[in-house]
Amino acid sequence: MHFRRSLLAASITCSLLAVSFQPSATEAASASPQVANTPVANRTLPGRPDFSQEMPRSINKKAITQVQWKLAPAFDSPMMTVDAAPDSISIMGPAEATQEQMISFIKKHNAKPKLTCSVEDIVNYYYQEAGREGIRPDVALCQAIKETGFFGYGGDVSPKQNNFCGLGATGNHEPGHSFATAQLGVRAHIQHLLAYTRVEKPSITIVDPRYWHVVRNRPDLHGKVMKWTGLNGAWAVPGKNYGQEILSLWRQAQAPDASDAALDAGNRKVKSAPDEASSYIYRGIVWYNRGDYNAALKDFSQALVFAPQSSEARYDHAITATQMGNKKLARKDYDTLLELAPNLNQGWFNRGLMRFEAKDYDGAIADMEQLLQIEDRSADARNLIGVAHIQQKKYADAWKDFGEAAAINSANMNVLANQFIMEACLKK
Numbered sequence: 001m002h003f004r005r006s007l008l009a010a011s012i013t014c015s016l017l018a019v020s021f022q023p024s025a026t027e028a029a030s031a032s033p034q035v036a037n038t039p040v041a042n043r044t045l046p047g048r049p050d051f052s053q054e055m056p057r058s059i060n061k062k063a064i065t066q067v068q069w070k071l072a073p074a075f076d077s078p079m080m081t082v083d084a085a086p087d088s089i090s091i092m093g094p095a096e097a098t099q100e101q102m103i104s105f106i107k108k109h110n111a112k113p114k115l116t117c118s119v120e121d122i123v124n125y126y127y128q129e130a131g132r133e134g135i136r137p138d139v140a141l142c143q144a145i146k147e148t149g150f151f152g153y154g155g156d157v158s159p160k161q162n163n164f165c166g167l168g169a170t171g172n173h174e175p176g177h178s179f180a181t182a183q184l185g186v187r188a189h190i191q192h193l194l195a196y197t198r199v200e201k202p203s204i205t206i207v208d209p210r211y212w213h214v215v216r217n218r219p220d221l222h223g224k225v226m227k228w229t230g231l232n233g234a235w236a237v238p239g240k241n242y243g244q245e246i247l248s249l250w251r252q253a254q255a256p257d258a259s260d261a262a263l264d265a266g267n268r269k270v271k272s273a274p275d276e277a278s279s280y281i282y283r284g285i286v287w288y289n290r291g292d293y294n295a296a297l298k299d300f301s302q303a304l305v306f307a308p309q310s311s312e313a314r315y316d317h318a319i320t321a322t323q324m325g326n327k328k329l330a331r332k333d334y335d336t337l338l339e340l341a342p343n344l345n346q347g348w349f350n351r352g353l354m355r356f357e358a359k360d361y362d363g364a365i366a367d368m369e370q371l372l373q374i375e376d377r378s379a380d381a382r383n384l385i386g387v388a389h390i391q392q393k394k395y396a397d398a399w400k401d402f403g404e405a406a407a408i409n410s411a412n413m414n415v416l417a418n419q420f421i422m423e424a425c426l427k428k
Contacts, residue, residue, distance in 0.1 A: 042410075044114065044152075044153040044154045044155075044158065044159060044410055044411040045154075045410055045411050045416075048410055048416065051402075051403060051406070051419050051423065053400070053403055054396070054399070054400075055395060055396045055399035055400075055426070056426065057426045057427050057428075058395075058426070058427050059395045059425055059426060059427065060425050060426065060427050063424070063425045064390065064395070064422075064425040067421050067424075067425065069387045069390065069418055069421065070383075070413075070414035070415075070417045070418050070421075071353070071356075071380075071383065071384055071387060071414060072349075072380035072383070072384070072414055074319070074322065074349070074350045074353050074354075075319070075346040075349060075350055076319050076322070076323070077252050077255070078252075078255055078284070078285045078288050078289075078315075078316040078319060078320075079248070079251055079252060079255070079311075079312040079315050079316060080251045080252070080254055080255050080281065080282070080285065080312065081251075081277065081278045081281050081310065081312045081313075082247075082251055086228070086229050086243065086244050086247045087227055087229045087243075088227065089139075089227060089228055089229075089247060090136070090226055090227055090228075091135060091136065091139070091193060091196070091197045091225065091226060091227065091228055091230075092134050092135060092136065092197060092198070092226070093134070093135075093136045094136065095127065095131070095136060095137045095138040096136075096138060096250075096254060097138040097250065097253045097254045099123050099124065099127055101138075101253055101254060102123045102126075102138060102141055102253055103119055103120055103123050104257075105145075105252065105253040106119050106122075106123070106145065106150060106151070107119055109150040110149075110150040110151060110152055113150060113151035113152065114151055114152065114153055114159035115151050115159070115182065116159070116160065116162055116181070116182050117181075117182040117183075121182065121183075122141075122151075122182055122186070123141065125182060125183045125186040125187075126138075126140055126141040126144070126186055126190075128183075129183070129186045129187045129189075129190045130190050132203060132204070133190055133191075133194055133202060133203060135190050135193055135194070135197075138250060138253065139228060139246060139247070139250050140189065140190060140193060142246050142247075142249040142250045142253065143165060143189075143228075143246045144164040144165055144186075144189060145249055146242075146245055146246050146249060147164060147165050147166050148164055149409065149411075151164075152409075152411055153411055154379070154408075154409035154410045154411030154412060155169075155377075155408070155409060155410070156169045156171075156173050156174060156175050156176070157169050157175050157176055158175060160178075161175065161176070161177070161178040161179065161185075162178065162179040162180070162181060162182050162184065162185030163175075163176050163177055163178060163179065163185055163188075164185050164186065164189050165188075165189040165192065165235075166236075167188055167189070167192060167208065167209070167210055168209065168210060177209050177210075179207070184207055187204075187207050187208075188207050188208040188209070189208075190202075191206055191207065191208035191211050192208045192210055192211060192214070194211075195208070195210075195211045195214035195215060195221075195222060196214065196221055196222070196223075196224075196225040196230075196231070196234070196235070197223065197225050197226055198223055199222070199223035221234055227243070228243040228246055228247055229242075229243035229244060229247075230243065231243045231246075232244075238376070240343075240374060241343045241345075241374050241375065244343065245345065245375065248344075248346075251312075255285050255289075256282060256285055256286050256289070257286075257289055258286065258289035258290040258291075262286045262289075263283070263286045263287075263290070265282070265286075266279075266282050266283030266285075266286045266287075267283065269282050269283060270283055275306060276306060277302075277303040277304070277306040277307035277310055277313055278303075280299040280300065280302045280303040280306070280313075281299070281300065281303045281310070281312060281313055281316060283299050284296045284297075284298075284299030284300045284303065284316060284320075285316065287299060288316070288319075288320055288323075293320050293323045293324045294324070296316075296320045297317065297320045297321065297324065300313050300316045300317040300320060301317065303316075304317060309340060311337060311340045311341035311344065314333055314336055314337045314340060315333075315337055315341075315344070315346065315347065317333050318330045318333035318334050318337060318347075318350070319350070321333060322350075322354075327354060327358075330350075330354065331351070331354055334347055334350060334351035334354070335351070338351065343374050345371055345374055345375050345378070348367045348368070348370050348371035348374070348381075349367070349368070349371055349378075349380065349381060349384075351367050352364045352365075352366075352367030352368045352371070352381075352384065353384065355367060356384060356387070356388055359391070361388040361389075361391050361392050364384065364385075364388050365385050365388050365389075368381040368382070368384050368385045368388075369385070377408055377409075378408070379405040379406070379408040379409035379412045379415055380405075380412070380414070382401055382404050382405035382408060383401070383402065383405040383412065383414055383415050383418060385401050386398040386399075386401030386402045386405065386418065387418065389401055390422075395422075398422065399422060402415055402418050402419050402422065403419075406419065
């Protein structure tokens with residue numbers, strides 16, 4: 001098999017991910033003409049190659065059977081229960097997750113975030129800026145995590161802009177606004193939330209260039225959005241599940257770790273509330289994080305005895321069964337889960353991945369399409385559809401799928417690898 005472009009280009013591109021972006025001190029909140037003039041694919045990965053929209057030549061059918069395709073792994077972080085329903089959780093309020101939990105959560109999912117400051121600093125800025133205005137800092141930070149993909153970027157906004165919530169990035173490859181420092185970018189994010197949730201102005205100088213737009217032009221939103229789920233279809237369009245996805249990240253961030261202290265806390269919860277599902281879910285997560293999947297499955301099973309409709313317990317049961325190699329049980333769990341929680345992205349992706357591995361390619365594609373109906377910005381889902389189309393020998397469709405996945409997230413290295421691999425499999 002001959003390569004039109006050396007796969008070394010992919011590793012060179014990977015090394016560019018570690019670049020530290022330092023905007024000049026003169027950059028205030030402004031539009032980004034320099035970024036706007038940069039192709040979207042290169043805003044996060046300088047030098048990312050272009051691929052044609054249509055497959056330029058036919059496939060070498062022998063070569064394409066000899067390669068391994070890249071897919072995102074299944075979601076495997078357990079979920080905590082919450083005392084309140086998502087549509088009751090207010091934008092205003094104190095933090096529930098600690099700064100240490102948020103730092104650990106970010107680093108667990110992205111060891112090299114593309115920030116102009118340290119992870120510790122960005123977390124501290126959110127707690128400072130949101131805390132000053134009465135916004136929940138931990139949930140606001142989870143909104144930034146969702147918008148940037150754990151600060152991995154890959155969309156219209158460049159990491160060097162210090163724009164953590166897509167301010168001014170209104171589509172058609174518009175990069176939005178830039179801020180001189182990470183702290184100013186955080187402040188603008190918090191002030192934009194204030195425009196939605198409070199009539200009173202921010203307590204310090206307004207740096208959000210979109211604040212007055214909401215105040216003057218959106219009387220339907222200004223001071224009227226009190227809950228995170230109220231951002232659905234307002235902050236993000238269509239964003240049908242936008243607030244719920246932010247709160248799902250928030251729940252994950254608060255999950256206990258594998259420490260002895262966490263296990264002691266879990267044992268105390270079970271002892272003090274032996275008939276509450278949340279006690280067993282908490283301790284089950286500790287066992288899961290310690291790698292004791294038998295103990296975890298036992299606790300999640302007990303949680304389901306007390307709360308058979310708990311989507312968190314069912315999801316945690318499913319990912320634990322997967323870790324134990326019990327695919328039949330995990331599949332049964334996902335089937336039940338998606339009836340309980342039809343908008344749970346993780347459920348659709350994990351079941352679709354299981355169907356793909358079982359060579360049920362139509363089923364895998366159907367699950368990924370369902371996920372994309374909920375969250376149309378999932379590059380991983382579109383990428384999996386592409387690989388499934390390859391297995392079905394629908395090569396032209398797969399080429400387009402990878403292109404669409406790259407348009408969603410140009411920094412997704414599985415997508416980039418698959419584009420290189422497929423290009424290498426074209427006839428000369």
